[in-house]
Amino acid sequence: MELKLINDQGQAAATVTASDALFGRDFNEALVHQVVVAYQANARAGNRKQKDREEVHHSTKKPFRQKGTGRARAGMTSSPLWRGGGRIFPNTPEENFTQKVNRKMYRAGLAAILSQLAREDRLVVIDDFTIEAPKTRLFAQKLKAMGLGSVLLVTDSLDENLALAARNLPNVLVLEAQQADPVSLVRFPKVIFTKGAVAKIEEMLA
Secondary structure, three states, rough: OOOEEEEEOOEEEEEEEOOEEEEEEEHHHHHHHHHHHHHHHHHHOOOOOOOOOOOOOOOOOOOOOOOOOOOOOOOOOOOOOOOOOOOOOOOOOOOHHHHHOHHHHHHHHHHHHHHHHOOOOOOEEEEOOOOOOOOHHHHHHHHHHHOOOOOOEEEOOOOOHHHHHHHOOOOEEEHHHHHHHHHHHHHOOOOOEHHHHHHHHHHOOO
16 A cells, blocks of 8 residues: 655655555445444533432422322322422432443554545654754644644654644644544544654554
């Protein structure tokens, strides 16, 4: 598989040979959907809470007499059938949203995403991506010179200057190769890999 190699001006300079198993795989929409949903679910925290009938604020007094009113009998206003009563199966912070995805499926899903990005010309390779100082202005100027806007940059090792310069840009994300996740790969319209990152991700997903 040949990937496009660009220069500092964003122009195609040459091509880079990459693994067909990783960048030339058929797209499996069902698998990619399952991997993306599982990744988002596993990052989800149980941060919602509802009260059951024991926890709601109520009186233990019987609301009306048992017989003679024509209404259904009731013992407490905390009943889930009553307005203001507790929930039958309340949500709790201990709720577990995790979904299991086998390692082989996860790697196959990442390979399918990378292959589709390469086919759609959304994935390019650059020799190296560095800036002289941790300045957001320098990072933005370099992206502008390359004709890029919203972009995911994947490097073999995270440079501190890049990390500090990119964190204030809302549509830019810098990750190391081992941190590349399916959601970020799908989210950005353009993905840039350094040569070292291509070699590292091929080693990881081989």
